[in-house]
Amino acid sequence: MNNLVYNEMLKIVRKKRLFVIAAIVAVLVALFTYAQFKQVKELQERLGTSDWRTQLQQQIIDAQNRLNSSSISEEWRKYLQIRLQQQQYYLEHDINPSAPGAPTFMRMFIENAIDLFLPLLVMVVAADLVSSEASGGTIKLLLTRPVKRGTILLSKYIALLLAISFILLTVALLSYLISGIVFGYHGWRLPLLTGFTINGEDLNTEGVHLLPQWKYVLIELGLAWYVAIVAGTLTFMLSVLMRSTAAVMGIMLAALISGAILSNMVSSWESAKYLFMVNLRLTDYISGTAPPIDGMTLGFSMTVLAVWGLLALAIAFIVFTKRDVY
Amino acid sequence: MRRGIVGIITIVSALAGILWLGGLAMAIQDQFFAAKAPPAGTAKYPKEEKTDNRGIYIVALGDSLTRGTGDESGKGYVGYMVDQLRQKTAKPIRVTNLAIKGQRSAGLLQQLGQAEIERQLKLADIIVMTIGGNDLFQGGEALKLAPKQIEQAKASYLRNLDRIFQTIRRINKDAVVFYIGLYNPFSDLGDAKQTSAIVRQWNFASAETAARYSNIIAVPTFDLFALHVNDYLYSDHFHPNKEGYKRIGERVASLITFTEGDEK
Structure with missing residues (x-):
């Protein structure tokens, strides 16, 4: 088994995908670091101060003004309302939710990457894991070895899990190291708030508690890993089902992008919450952002994702062990 | 390898x-x-005293007038006022605009209770504010209100205004407060006589309230809009346009003077 997994890792490394992914992440992080830096500068210039309390207060006032204009969509109003109450809570407790520093950047990067960027990176590795063997014909060589088919697929899956862990490590390290050049490497001990629950348009602060930022970031990375595994497993299933890597990528891409779009407009279609792609933003529950559909919670989203992931895994194994290869 | x-x-x-x-x-x-x-709780909120005496810190409070609704450049009278002041003084000027569209006197009073607002006010050298427009006009509906209802609105507004001034003075006893009065946006309509009378009485009562406190100055705007009101109003016939805001800004700026050493 060890040898099989090693063999699969060798295949993944030899395709150089992991390095391409690292390069993509490095470029994007550099880009976002610069954008963030510009934004901080602009805000400082506009308000004439670098005092975060003044800046946060101004954001609150801006949001209140936006809420008072009549031409504002219901979803956006709710989002603003929740964020406003949260910012007010942060302010009242004298906690800066966006103190500059590499850990803060890292946290925001993960929160923004979890539903699209990260699954895309995972997809790059997972999409051709099985399908390329089928289309290239090497699957026959693989299956003639005196090992059960299930074991072969399992070794591939374990290699995928390892690759996902590696990708997440790349994202974490690069976002920390690169953004730190600009923002500094401090801020692991900063306190942050979590445990907000959302009831309709109101923010419930009953369960709120403090977390040091290092723990907060680690929690978010753990959730991002979970999401990446589910996305990877779904891609893996498609890769078993289809011979064409392009088709696998196309379907996953369509699903992920539709998720990003749907999240903005499904609040009235309640049963959409059972789709995996609107449940990807697990970190939103940690930070206390309004979910796309009322009543969605962290437990709910994790369960939905787990069911989709397990089903996909089961289908992949059944099809792979039963299928005729010729 | x-x-x-x-x-x-x-x-x-x-x-x-x-x-x-x-x-x-x-x-x-x-x-x-x-x-x-x-x-x-909020107990440990920092209560720093004003330390930086080099710059001038202006805090703007109130409703859509202070926000600048209707001015396409988004500056509002606060922006034009600062433009004028920058010509008068070499000191750096910093502005924080805390005004919220549609805010009424009760809302402002509530806003003043927030810890961060209090901290901002404490640091302020100059406070400019507009309030009461939404209490009186209620979205342009004042014309239809019966005199009795207007009296009621006025009474509760004056109570709130008094407490607003009291709160500001408690938080910051030195800053000069410019309370900017109302104009009559309906002065070109048929019942102008009536509405103008209401606004004048409203302004008078507000100025009387302001006079009870030191360094709170009621700045009239009624006269600025008395003639050719439509030239100075935005297309909603309620908020000032760019020209209207410029006039208010210039008037407030003309009231602010600087000590000898600071002048340009």
Whole structure:
């Protein structure tokens, strides 16, 4: 088994995908670091101060003004309302939710990457894991070895899990190291708030508690890993089902992008919450952002994702062990 | 060599995987099973005193007039006022605009109770404010209100205004407060006589309230809009346009003087 997994890792490394992914992440992080830096500068210039309390207060006032204009969509109003109450809570407790520093950047990067960027990176590795063997014909060589088919697929899956862990490590390290050049490497001990629950348009602060930022970031990375595994497993299933890597990528891409779009407009279609792609933003529950559909919670989203992931895994194994290869 | 790299990547990945699993476990532990320990209240909010005496800090409070609704450049009278002041003084001027569209006197009073607003006010050298427009006009509906209702609105507004001034003076006893009065946006309509009378009385009562406190100055705008009101109003016939805001800004700026050494 060890040898099989090693063999699969060798295949993944030899395709150089992991390095391409690292390069993509490095470029994007550099880009976002610069954008963030510009934004901080602009805000400082506009308000004439670098005092975060003044800046946060101004954001609150801006949001209140936006809420008072009549031409504002219901979803956006709710989002603003929740964020406003949260910012007010942060302010009242004298906690800066966006103190500059590499850990803060890292946290925001993960929160923004979890539903699209990260699954895309995972997809790059997972999409051709099985399908390329089928289309290239090497699957026959693989299956003639005196090992059960299930074991072969399992070794591939374990290699995928390892690759996902590696990708997440790349994202974490690069976002920390690169953004730190600009923002500094401090801020692991900063306190942050979590445990907000959302009831309709109101923010419930009953369960709120403090977390040091290092723990907060680690929690978010753990959730991002979970999401990446589910996305990877779904891609893996498609890769078993289809011979064409392009088709696998196309379907996953369509699903992920539709998720990003749907999240903005499904609040009235309640049963959409059972789709995996609107449940990807697990970190939103940690930070206390309004979910796309009322009543969605962290437990709910994790369960939905787990069911989709397990089903996909089961289908992949059944099809792979039963299928005729010729 | 190749074997070595792949081996290292595999081991690093496995270790990373364990770390992320730990993070996931922590997430579940924290979000589902953590003991609820809400952070302490607002008690330790910093109450710093004003230290920076080099610059001039202006805080703007109130409703859409202070926000600048209707001015396409978004400056509002606060922006034009600062433009004027920058010509008069070499000191750096910093502005924080805390005005909220549609705010009424009760809302402003509530806003003043927030810790951060209090801190901002404490640091202020000059406070400019507009309030009452929404109490009186209620979105342009004042014309239809019966005199009795207007009297009621006025009474509760004056009570709030008094407490607003009281709060500001308690927080910051030195800053000069410019309370900007109302104009009559309906002065070109048929019942102009009536509405103008109402606005004049409203302004008079507000100025009387302001006069009870030191350094609170009621700045009239009624006269600025008395003639050719439509030239100075935005297309909603309620808020000033760019020209209207410019006039208010210039008037407030003309009231602010600087000590000898600061003048340009």
